[in-house]
Amino acid sequence: MADDSEELDLILFMLDLSVNEGKKKQAEAFSHEIAKNVLNVEPGTLIYEYYFDAENKAFLYEVYKSDQHAIEHVKNFRGSKWEERFGKFFSITNFSVLGNSSDELKKSLEGYTTDFRTLEGGFHKPAKNLGEKILSL
Numbered sequence: 001m002a003d004d005s006e007e008l009d010l011i012l013f014m015l016d017l018s019v020n021e022g023k024k025k026q027a028e029a030f031s032h033e034i035a036k037n038v039l040n041v042e043p044g045t046l047i048y049e050y051y052f053d054a055e056n057k058a059f060l061y062e063v064y065k066s067d068q069h070a071i072e073h074v075k076n077f078r079g080s081k082w083e084e085r086f087g088k089f090f091s092i093t094n095f096s097v098l099g100n101s102s103d104e105l106k107k108s109l110e111g112y113t114t115d116f117r118t119l120e121g122g123f124h125k126p127a128k129n130l131g132e133k134i135l136s137l
Helices: 024-042 067-077 081-089 103-106 125-135
Strands: 011-019 047-053 057-064 090-098 113-115
Touching: 011 067, 024 047, 057 067, 067 081, 067 103, 081 090, 081 113
Parallel strands: 090 113
Antiparallel strands: 011 057, 011 090, 047 057
């Protein structure tokens, strides 16, 4: 059963990344820099986290308040110095977008992913109980 907190319509980006050869320390430093930038310029980004393993794998987890906030992030990233630097450190091995993605969001991600998944069932207790508070962040 899907939760009934339609007013909170989150979009999640989940990226499996391969760290480019010999770039792990630089990639880790970059993850701190870009996260700080996203925090400062994108109020609609709720979560933006990089996870690294001991070898050459990383995972990027992003959560947006809405489809429009996800689009804002993509517009800020594409063609920017951040996109250029990201490409020096990482290769994307898988990129899934979860949530109710508009055609505009899908178009904005052309060349990055075609994997868009819509919620059909389940629940999200924080969204149900804290939806208004999350939206006000």
